Amino acid sequence: MEGLVQGKVALITGAGSGVGRAACLLFSEHGAKVIAADINGDNAEETAAMVRDAGGECVAVTCNVADPASVDAAVAKAVDTFGRLDAIYNNAGITVSPVPGKGLRSLVECEPDEMKRVEDVNINGVIYGSQAAIRQFEKQASEGKGGGSIVSTASVSGLTGYGGVIYGTTKGAVVQLTRALAIEVADKGIRVNAVCPAGMLTHYAGMDPESEHRDMILQSMGKAHPLGRAIDPRDTAAAAMFLCSDLASNITGVNLPVDGGFTAGRKVGG
Numbered sequence: 001m002e003g004l005v006q007g008k009v010a011l012i013t014g015a016g017s018g019v020g021r022a023a024c025l026l027f028s029e030h031g032a033k034v035i036a037a038d039i040n041g042d043n044a045e046e047t048a049a050m051v052r053d054a055g056g057e058c059v060a061v062t063c064n065v066a067d068p069a070s071v072d073a074a075v076a077k078a079v080d081t082f083g084r085l086d087a088i089y090n091n092a093g094i095t096v097s098p099v100p101g102k103g104l105r106s107l108v109e110c111e112p113d114e115m116k117r118v119e120d121v122n123i124n125g126v127i128y129g130s131q132a133a134i135r136q137f138e139k140q141a142s143e144g145k146g147g148g149s150i151v152s153t154a155s156v157s158g159l160t161g162y163g164g165v166i167y168g169t170t171k172g173a174v175v176q177l178t179r180a181l182a183i184e185v186a187d188k189g190i191r192v193n194a195v196c197p198a199g200m201l202t203h204y205a206g207m208d209p210e211s212e213h214r215d216m217i218l219q220s221m222g223k224a225h226p227l228g229r230a231i232d233p234r235d236t237a238a239a240a241m242f243l244c245s246d247l248a249s250n251i252t253g254v255n256l257p258v259d260g261g262f263t264a265g266r267k268v269g270g
C-alpha cells in the first residue's frame with residue numbers, strides 16, 4: 001500500500017526530540033524521504049538513525065532555525081541528497097524558562113534576552129523556513145513541477161490566552177503568518193497550514209518524558225482536555241503529515257487544533 005506522503009521529500013525542524021522526532025518516524029513510515037534538522041546535531045543524527053533502522057531514508061543536518069543561512073543550508077542539503085523539496089515542517093520551538101518551584105514566568109518576570117531568543121526561534125524560525133522553502137518551490141516550478149507544502153507547529157497558546165504571554169504571542173504570530181502567507185502563495189499552488197497542539201510530555205519547558213512520574217504527569221495533562229488524554233507527539237505529527245499530504249490538497253490557511261477538544265470549550269457545569 002502507498003503511504004500518505006509516499007516519495008515526498010520533507011524537511012522537519014526540531015527533529016531531535018518530541019514532535020519533530022515523532023514526525024520524522026511517522027513521515028518515513030508513510031513513504032517520505034526525510035531531512036531531520038535540529039540545533040542539536042547529535043540528537044538529529046540519533047533520530048535519523050532511528051528512521052534508517054526502521055527501514056526509512058533519512059539524513060540529519062545541524063540547523064539553527066533562527067539563522068537564515070543555516071536554514072538555507074538545510075534546504076540545500078535536502079535538494080543535494082534527495083533532488084528536491086516537497087514539504088517543510090517548521091516545528092522547532094522553545095519557551096521562556098519557568099520560575100523554579102513556581103512554574104510559568106509572568107510577563108514582568110521575563111528578561112529581554114530570553115524574550116528575544118524565544119521570538120527569534122518561534123517566529124523568525126518559521127519565517128526563515130518558509131522563505132527558504134518557497135524559494136526552492138519556485139525554482140522547482142520553473143523546472144516544471146510546482147506546488148509544495150509548508151506546515152508549522154503553532155500551539156493552543158496561539159489561539160487562546162493559555163500558556164504564557166511571550167510564548168503565546170509568538171505562537172499567535174505563527175497562526176497569523178499561516179493565514180497571510182497562505183493567501184500570498186496560493187496562486188503558486190503552495191499550501192501553508194499549522195498544527196496547534198495542547199499539552200504534550202516532551203522536553204519542552206524543561207519537562208522530562210522519562211520522568212518516574214510520567215504516568216501521573218500524563219494523567220494530569222489529560223484532565224485539561226475534554227477527551228481526557230494528554231496529546232501524544234505522534235498525534236501532532238499525524239496532523240502535520242495529513243496537511244503535507246495530497247489528501248489535504250485543497251486545504252490552506254488552516255490552524256488545526258490537536259488538543260483533545262481543549263479549544264472547543266467546556267461542558268456546562270464541567
Ligand SMILES: NC(=O)c1ccc[n+]([C@@H]2O[C@H](COP(=O)([O-])OP(=O)(O)OC[C@H]3O[C@@H](n4cnc5c(N)ncnc54)[C@H](O)[C@@H]3O)[C@@H](O)[C@H]2O)c1
Pocket residue numbers: 013014015016017018019020037038039040043063064065066091092093094095121125153154155156196197198199200201202203204205233
Ligand atoms: N510540548 C508541548 O506541550 C507543546 C504544546 C504546544 C506546542 N508545542 C510546540 O511543539 C513544537 C515541538 O516541541 P516539543 O514539545 O517537541 O519540544 P522538545 O523540546 O522536545 O523539542 C524541540 C526540539 O527543537 C529543537 N530546537 C530548539 N531550538 C532550535 C533552533 N533554534 N533550531 C533548530 N532546532 C531547535 C530542540 O533541540 C529540540 O530537539 C514546538 O514548536 C513547541 O513550541 C509544544
